[in-house]
Amino acid sequence: xxxxAEEKQLIASVWGKVSVxxxxxxxxxxxxxVYPWTQRFxxxxxxxxxxxxxxxxxKVRAHGKKVLTSFGEAVKNLDNIxxxxxxxxxxxxxxxxxxxxxxxxxxxxxxIVLAAHFGRDFTPACQSAWQKLVGVVAHALAHKxx
Amino acid sequence: xxxxxxxxxxxxxxxxxxxxxxxxGAEALWRMFHSYPPTKTYFPHFDLSQGSxxxxxxxxxxxxxxxxxxxxxxxxxxxLSELSNLHAYNLRVDPPRFSLQFLSQCLQVVLATRLxxxxxxxxxxxxxxxxxxxxxxxxxKYR
Numbered sequence: 001x002x003x004x005a006e007e008k009q010l011i012a013s014v015w016g017k018v019s020v021x022x023x024x025x026x027x028x029x030x031x032x033x034v035y036p037w038t039q040r041f042x043x044x045x046x047x048x049x050x051x052x053x054x055x056x057x058x059k060v061r062a063h064g065k066k067v068l069t070s071f072g073e074a075v076k077n078l079d080n081i082x083x084x085x086x087x088x089x090x091x092x093x094x095x096x097x098x099x100x101x102x103x104x105x106x107x108x109x110x111x112i113v114l115a116a117h118f119g120r121d122f123t124p125a126c127q128s129a130w131q132k133l134v135g136v137v138a139h140a141l142a143h144k145x146x
Numbered sequence: 147x148x149x150x151x152x153x154x155x156x157x158x159x160x161x162x163x164x165x166x167x168x169x170x171g172a173e174a175l176w177r178m179f180h181s182y183p184p185t186k187t188y189f190p191h192f193d194l195s196q197g198s199x200x201x202x203x204x205x206x207x208x209x210x211x212x213x214x215x216x217x218x219x220x221x222x223x224x225x226l227s228e229l230s231n232l233h234a235y236n237l238r239v240d241p242p243r244f245s246l247q248f249l250s251q252c253l254q255v256v257l258a259t260r261l262x263x264x265x266x267x268x269x270x271x272x273x274x275x276x277x278x279x280x281x282x283x284x285x286x287k288y289r
Contacts, residue, residue, distance in 0.1 A: 034271040051267050108251050115258035116265045124177045126256055131181040 001136050003078050010129040014122070015075045023117065024068030027097040029039060029054050035105055041098060053093045067106075072135050081140045089144035100142035107134025147279055152272035153219045155270055156239035159170025159269055160216050162261065167213065170256050172197075177252040185248055188239055208249075215280055226283045246281035250274065 003011075020087045031038050042048065045059040052059055072090065077084045092098045111130055115122045148156075163170055179186050179194055181203075192200045211229060218225035233239055254273055258265040 030267045033267045034274050044269060051271075055267065094214050111251070112254050112258050112265070112270060115255040116262050119262055122255070122259050124173075124180045127177055127252075128181045131251075 008078060010126050011133055012077060015124060020068045020072065021065045023113055024064035027106065027113045028064030028067060029060050030109045031106050038102055076083060081136050082143055085140040086144060087142050092141055092144040100145060103138035103141045107138050125143040147275055148219060152275055155269050155272040156216055156232050156276050167209040168202060168206040172202045173210035174253040174256045175205045177255060178248050182248045202232050220279065222279055229286050230287050232282045241285050246277060250277035
């Protein structure tokens with residue numbers, strides 16, 4: 001994957017201003033709310049019965065933070081995202097049994113969270129770089145599936 | 147698919163765009179062309195440079211159609227019937243399932259940038275469902 005200097009700059013500058021804990025929690029909560037069938041992977045998370053319950057659920061928040069922290073690894077290793085996620089890809093396939101389509105859904109939701117957060121600063125150029133990034137991450141996470 | 151609450155939220159949120167429809171439409175299209183270059187293949191006859199009259203004009207059309215759909219949430223099939231024919235027989239955009247996904251994402255990004263916190267998870271969910279419903283209707287006559 002080739003990243004232009006502009007794309008790298010746009011990605012880094014947005015990431016620098018992101019609260020991993022807040023955005024991660026919000027992105028995961030929205031995944032579970034907007035696409036309720038994704039709750040199938042979190043049956044041991046306790047109360048997911050309403051948007052309010054999901055948003056306030058401490059396990060959702062913690063896991064959201066974990067997921068977005070991991071996403072940070074991609075940002076730090078733009079030139080080797082596949083390698084970065086090799087083990088996680090195997091995990092999602094062999095242990096977690098997550099359909100890779102879910103990675104695309106979460107990626108798109110993360111972008112909407114960023115858009116709501118940054119407003120006009122989340123320019124079309126920003127969105128474009130980030131759509132590319134979430135696409136590459138989703139692809140890398142699906143790469144080791146068999 | 148759309149609950150009464152969803153419908154209410156959609157109408158509310160759309161109401162907040164009053165006056166800005168053309169901007170919203172144009173921006174959504176521009177973002178779509180920028181983030182998903184393959185979508186440009188359906189507009190070889192357009193000037194696709196930023197701010198072009200054609201993008202503005204088309205954005206306005208798209209948003210007007212969505213606005214009409216929102217006024218007829220209880221009968222989307224009928225409200226979108228003409229557009230459904232157009233997309234199926236004339237435009238033959240690859241099944242709306244895919245392309246609307248991109249337009250839906252970009253429209254939602256525009257809404258989110260303008261509404262910030264007001265683009266709550268509940269609103270997000272309602273709008274996402276609405277765009278899915280629109281896509282389903284537009285795809286009805288494909289084959």
